[in-house]
Amino acid sequence: MTTTATHLSSFAHRMDPLEVSTVREILKVTEMPEVISFAGGLPAPELFPTTELAQAFYHVIREEGRLALQYSTTEGYTPLRDYIALRLQTKGIRASANNILMLSGSQQGLDLAAKVLLNPGDKVIVARPTYLAAIQTFMLFEAQLITVASDDEGMDVEEVALKLRAHPDIKLIYLVANFDNPSGTTLSLERRERLVHLAQQYGVCILEDDPYGELRYRGEHLPPLKSLDESGLVLYLSTFSKTIAPGLRLGWLVAEKEIYQKLVIAKQASDLHTSTLTQRATYYYLTTHSTDEHIARLRAIYGERCSVMLESLARYFPATVRWTKPEGGMFLWAELAPQVRTEEILAEAIKEKIAFVPGAPFFANDKRHNFMRLNFSNQVPLQIEEGIKRLARVIARHHS
Amino acid sequence: MTTTATHLSSFAHRMDPLEVSTVREILKVTEMPEVISFAGGLPAPELFPTTELAQAFYHVIREEGRLALQYSTTEGYTPLRDYIALRLQTKGIRASANNILMLSGSQQGLDLAAKVLLNPGDKVIVARPTYLAAIQTFMLFEAQLITVASDDEGMDVEEVALKLRAHPDIKLIYLVANFDNPSGTTLSLERRERLVHLAQQYGVCILEDDPYGELRYRGEHLPPLKSLDESGLVLYLSTFSKTIAPGLRLGWLVAEKEIYQKLVIAKQASDLHTSTLTQRATYYYLTTHSTDEHIARLRAIYGERCSVMLESLARYFPATVRWTKPEGGMFLWAELAPQVRTEEILAEAIKEKIAFVPGAPFFANDKRHNFMRLNFSNQVPLQIEEGIKRLARVIARHHS
Numbered sequence: 001m002t003t004t005a006t007h008l009s010s011f012a013h014r015m016d017p018l019e020v021s022t023v024r025e026i027l028k029v030t031e032m033p034e035v036i037s038f039a040g041g042l043p044a045p046e047l048f049p050t051t052e053l054a055q056a057f058y059h060v061i062r063e064e065g066r067l068a069l070q071y072s073t074t075e076g077y078t079p080l081r082d083y084i085a086l087r088l089q090t091k092g093i094r095a096s097a098n099n100i101l102m103l104s105g106s107q108q109g110l111d112l113a114a115k116v117l118l119n120p121g122d123k124v125i126v127a128r129p130t131y132l133a134a135i136q137t138f139m140l141f142e143a144q145l146i147t148v149a150s151d152d153e154g155m156d157v158e159e160v161a162l163k164l165r166a167h168p169d170i171k172l173i174y175l176v177a178n179f180d181n182p183s184g185t186t187l188s189l190e191r192r193e194r195l196v197h198l199a200q201q202y203g204v205c206i207l208e209d210d211p212y213g214e215l216r217y218r219g220e221h222l223p224p225l226k227s228l229d230e231s232g233l234v235l236y237l238s239t240f241s242k243t244i245a246p247g248l249r250l251g252w253l254v255a256e257k258e259i260y261q262k263l264v265i266a267k268q269a270s271d272l273h274t275s276t277l278t279q280r281a282t283y284y285y286l287t288t289h290s291t292d293e294h295i296a297r298l299r300a301i302y303g304e305r306c307s308v309m310l311e312s313l314a315r316y317f318p319a320t321v322r323w324t325k326p327e328g329g330m331f332l333w334a335e336l337a338p339q340v341r342t343e344e345i346l347a348e349a350i351k352e353k354i355a356f357v358p359g360a361p362f363f364a365n366d367k368r369h370n371f372m373r374l375n376f377s378n379q380v381p382l383q384i385e386e387g388i389k390r391l392a393r394v395i396a397r398h399h400s
Numbered sequence: 401m402t403t404t405a406t407h408l409s410s411f412a413h414r415m416d417p418l419e420v421s422t423v424r425e426i427l428k429v430t431e432m433p434e435v436i437s438f439a440g441g442l443p444a445p446e447l448f449p450t451t452e453l454a455q456a457f458y459h460v461i462r463e464e465g466r467l468a469l470q471y472s473t474t475e476g477y478t479p480l481r482d483y484i485a486l487r488l489q490t491k492g493i494r495a496s497a498n499n500i501l502m503l504s505g506s507q508q509g510l511d512l513a514a515k516v517l518l519n520p521g522d523k524v525i526v527a528r529p530t531y532l533a534a535i536q537t538f539m540l541f542e543a544q545l546i547t548v549a550s551d552d553e554g555m556d557v558e559e560v561a562l563k564l565r566a567h568p569d570i571k572l573i574y575l576v577a578n579f580d581n582p583s584g585t586t587l588s589l590e591r592r593e594r595l596v597h598l599a600q601q602y603g604v605c606i607l608e609d610d611p612y613g614e615l616r617y618r619g620e621h622l623p624p625l626k627s628l629d630e631s632g633l634v635l636y637l638s639t640f641s642k643t644i645a646p647g648l649r650l651g652w653l654v655a656e657k658e659i660y661q662k663l664v665i666a667k668q669a670s671d672l673h674t675s676t677l678t679q680r681a682t683y684y685y686l687t688t689h690s691t692d693e694h695i696a697r698l699r700a701i702y703g704e705r706c707s708v709m710l711e712s713l714a715r716y717f718p719a720t721v722r723w724t725k726p727e728g729g730m731f732l733w734a735e736l737a738p739q740v741r742t743e744e745i746l747a748e749a750i751k752e753k754i755a756f757v758p759g760a761p762f763f764a765n766d767k768r769h770n771f772m773r774l775n776f777s778n779q780v781p782l783q784i785e786e787g788i789k790r791l792a793r794v795i796a797r798h799h800s
Contacts, residue, residue, distance in 0.1 A: 271507050
């Protein structure tokens with residue numbers, strides 16, 4: 001029918017290069033309970049504070065229901081923004097509630113920042129590899145992605161300097177500075193200072209995505225790029241998904257006044273505001289329980305899982321495989337021999353009831369196929385060891 | 401500083417024409433408790449099912465917390481989508497869960513539809529007046545808005561036909577067919593059939609925004625445009641904001657397969673998915689209580705408020721003012737003498753502790769200043785009568 005044909009040809013150009021995320025498709029396959037999955041980026045559900053959250057939602061609906069269930073402001077619930085501002089101040093970020101925009105999950109921060117900053121063809125620097133849903137968001141806004149290498153100290157900032165010099169039209173630098181997804185690496189202090197300096201020198205924004213910052217298991221906390229920023233060019237993005245629960249879909253963005261106002265306008269047109277109820281219940285939970293104790297517990301348990309995975313890799317994986325040694329977060333990143341394709345490894349691994357995410361989707365361009373992302377937060381130590389042992393057997397068949 | 405200057409000049413072009421919604425700014429002023437506000441589009445908070453929702457959230461977190469608080473699929477919680485599909489079938493819409501995308505409020509449906517369909521410069525037909533947050537969303541995607549008149553039977557579909565003939569590059573027709581915001585009018589059956597026919601003839605999508613459809617106080621329910629659609633060109637958008645509570649931020653979009661898949665990709669990049677907890681708790685509430693009884697109660701109470709406002713207008717307003725007679729929804733729309741500016745009326749009305757929304761922001765272009773939107777759902781009958789009486793006094797000073 002002609003109508004269908006017209007329909008077919010009539011999507012916006014921004015949709016042309018995009019497909020349903022392969023990772024999310026893999027996740028659907030690997031959610032069978034008998035599979036040991038290192039694939040998802042899932043927090044451990046047995047650590048969700050369910051009793052406390054049940055009480056928080058019940059209390060807030062019963063006591064403040066007429067406000068908690070009503071329309072509210074786009075900026076978000078002020079007491080919660082005050083609470084977040086105080087916590088950020090302990091990390092050296094000079095923010096007040098007026099700088100904090102509550103989000104329906106921190107992914108929304110990527111969407112809003114792109115919406116406010118990027119014209120089609122604008123250039124964005126990302127690491128290779130980088131968070132794949134950031135790639136998708138920037139592509140939806142028809143950005144041109146420029147990749148720079150990353151190593152054990154995170155993004156190669158000298159390559160960033162070269163790219164900034166070569167491309168005066170770079171608009172934004174995106175990175176996960178702490179315990180990167182997928183690589184697990186952390187940007188060193190020296191590189192943080194250099195990157196903020198470069199942003200100021202070239203008048204380029206930095207989007208600092210920090211979902212995992214609270215989850216450090218070893219080493220010293222490093223200052224957020226936002227705390228080093230004198231120019232208002234750093235946007236700082238974080239979430240309660242990893243410290244409370246992702247199903248809440250509650251994140252926030254920190255920005256200086258001028259861009260903050262634009263972000264509010266963009267959010268108003270995107271979803272009016274984030275759930276009033278979720279914001280108030282989360283605030284109630286945070287202020288009636290010790291967040292620090294809960295996070296200390298997560299650190300202890302995830303830290304052990306991270307160590308067990310690292311020990312298992314050392315024991316079972318072929319010596320020719322290399323992997324990162326994360327000091328926090330939820331992932332590590334393994335590099336196999338150049339001729340190996342982890343998509344093929346995955347197909348065989350699933351038969352052995354093991355899953356992971358092949359690395360290619362984390363490369364914005366020039367995709368490489370000999371990497372894999374391994375999640376350690378969502379399996380108990382015994383399963384981690386067993387899973388790595390089985391995965392090692394599959395890899396050994398492909399590795400000389 | 402140069403960095404700040406660079407920063408200033410570097411927003412995306414799409415942000416150029418947009419300002420913080422004047423309506424939301426008015427709402428901030430008029431939220432003082434002593435003001436009788438007809439301004440907001442707020443449901444009556446005393447009718448929120450707080451006890452039932454408190455139990456639903458408590459139950460779901462306690463019993464299904466590990467799933468309800470975890471990441472989930474972009475499409476949404478399948479049992480809830482099944483439930484919605486069944487309800488839509490009673491309205492003649494042939495939908496299954498596979499056609500239903502859960503949204504973080506129905507505003508998100510406007511954003512996603514625009515993202516998937518519109519290139520900069522693409523043309524969108526809207527009524528004059530129309531929902532102002534739709535205008536904002538389409539402008540953010542740099543659409544060119546083409547307005548058509550509306551009268552007591554809704555959008556003038558013969559003018560739509562003329563515009564479609566004149567502009568072969570029209571991509572989308574947006575409307576609120578039931579109890580329009582701001583006008584309160586309902587598209588007649590004849591016009592519904594004609595509009596769907598025109599969409600098919602010209603291969604143009606219709607975005608049917610139906611937040612108020614369940615809230616009919618008089619007359620017969622009319623079939624949704626989506627139920628008349630044979631071609632898959634109608635996108636149907638609705639929400640629980642008006643039938644349960646807006647603070648939940650829970651809506652849905654109904655679309656045929658091809659566009660549905662694009663919408664899923666766009667939503668993934670926008671916010672990954674809608675709160676798993678809110679979806680499961682809402683499903684629990686819907687399936688353990690009688691939705692029909694709750695909606696019947698809303699209809700009875702809002703219907704009375706609507707009648708009281710219509711009677712008060714007839715009694716107190718100058719005879720030269722005209723207003724619509726809604727059969728449902730939350731708003732009516734008054735036209736004052738051509739020389740009157742409702743912005744000036746508002747300034748005086750606020751001194752009398754009365755608020756409403758001036759009509760100009762509801763016009764996509766050629767703004768007219770002699771209209772006002774009056775909300776009747778958020779005030780009790782005595783206050784409605786008192787408020788209209790006071791507002792009539794202010795208007796009388798400007799009306800001959």
